[in-house]
Amino acid sequence: MVWTSGWRLASAVSNAGGLGLIGSGSMYPEVLKEHIQKCKAATDKPFGVNVPLLYVNIESHIQTIIDEKIKIVFTSAGNPLKYTSLLKQNGITVVHVVSSSKFAKKAQEAGCDAVVAEGFEAGGHNGREETTTMVLVPSVCNAVTIPIIAAGGIATGRQMLSAMVLGAEGVQIGSRFAISTESSLHDNFKKAVVGTKEGDTILTLKQLTPVRLIKNRFYDEIKKAEERCASADELKNLLGKGRAKKGMFEGNIDEGELEIGQVSSIINSIKPASDILREIWEEFVNYVQYPLK
């Protein structure tokens, strides 16, 4: 949720009854501190922080999280062995995001309290094995005993129930909340997502780190480069620095990197996070009744 989930979105989700997460991956250390403090002021409900473990200022982020007495941390993109013990010694619940059973087992061994099993459908950086939520969730359930939160392809109450039928205890919803009033994303990007149809996102840049994004002019350049067998270095140069910021935060729809999940095609409105959460919950609760008929 880089460039997406600051204190406004996190507190709105928590106030509505979800567990809001601050996405720290795009924040300087002092920016994270500010967002945590503003989030505390905006909600008295629990909220968490997502930390990509490969983040350059990771030590500083971890210290901020401990100092600010954050209770729940979601870690991703890295080895859970490195910080899980430290976080847990500080009374923090640790959930690690994984794309395979193998990584789920490692997270469990590292002492994580739960895992997010994130399928191929998910937006942004993604696993190399391309396992979808329908296959990944039951597989991770068979591999570990800690609770599983499903992610990837979930934007409605029925998709949430579907993932829970597969064995998840809950779901992590990214893309749908990214296209809320309170998310930090540029309006151009939110409108671009609302305009997408099926097949408009793709998992690409597999030579570097696979990432799901909207097929735009920047993607066309990647595609052309890949078609002429560009090297990883050439692709790195093409990607350059700050592409995601350019597209998602600054609203340059043509030249930016537009990270969003495959479920983008069924997101067709920008609305307050509380409305999104209520609609998902109502559909979920109504649909749970279905098998009673």
Place this chain on the structure above:
Amino acid sequence: MVWTSGWRLASAVSNAGGLGLIGSGSMYPEVLKEHIQKCKAATDKPFGVNVPLLYVNIESHIQTIIDEKIKIVFTSAGNPLKYTSLLKQNGITVVHVVSSSKFAKKAQEAGCDAVVAEGFEAGGHNGREETTTMVLVPSVCNAVTIPIIAAGGIATGRQMLSAMVLGAEGVQIGSRFAISTESSLHDNFKKAVVGTKEGDTILTLKQLTPVRLIKNRFYDEIKKAEERCASADELKNLLGKGRAKKGMFEGNIDEGELEIGQVSSIINSIKPASDILREIWEEFVNYVQYPLK
């Protein structure tokens, strides 16, 4: 289900309470006739025939199906406009396999009675948009009014229920029945599937027709060719003729094309189709009770 579903598997599934399908795509015209007649002798339950519309002897297959008074046909890989009317004039129920809402609408307009919405997880030939079952099924539900059968990533009762929660009226199960006692696949192939782990299948040959298969020595050759930017013609030459037959029917695990779904990783036994169907059904029925708690 090329090289997989002949009269033995189709009749076993129908006798167990499913709708068995004869996969005609790998059969000469006279072989299809023989399989239909043997299937009739082996079951008094309904069964159907799957016909890939791009099949070279399609006219002959359609005539055989009409002559033999088959009641249900599943069409795939081609334009449903071409034969749907003719089949329906002969009292045949027509179901078309699609990988997108766009193709689902075309199938509905062509007069099909239902569609199979087949996700990225599925084995063998697959859609270009890479939409997974979790996203595809709700999307197709929004696009058409005819019933939807979900396929791709479904091998257990809970996956079946999960797909039905998404809006499917039923499911089409390929890979799980492919690894049954009665399927025509070579034992080497069945054992290879049982041995797969997560990430062992991949959607490849996207320059030609995307196909999901097991990563074996043949796939390594594809990968190397793609890495040096081989042309479509070079890939066609590499693929050659009869690769699927070689791997799946003749059991050459290294050099053959081993088509199977991503759910391969959770298939860990070869057993009679009736056992497979009963286990799926029992898990489904038991799990439907869950929301009652």
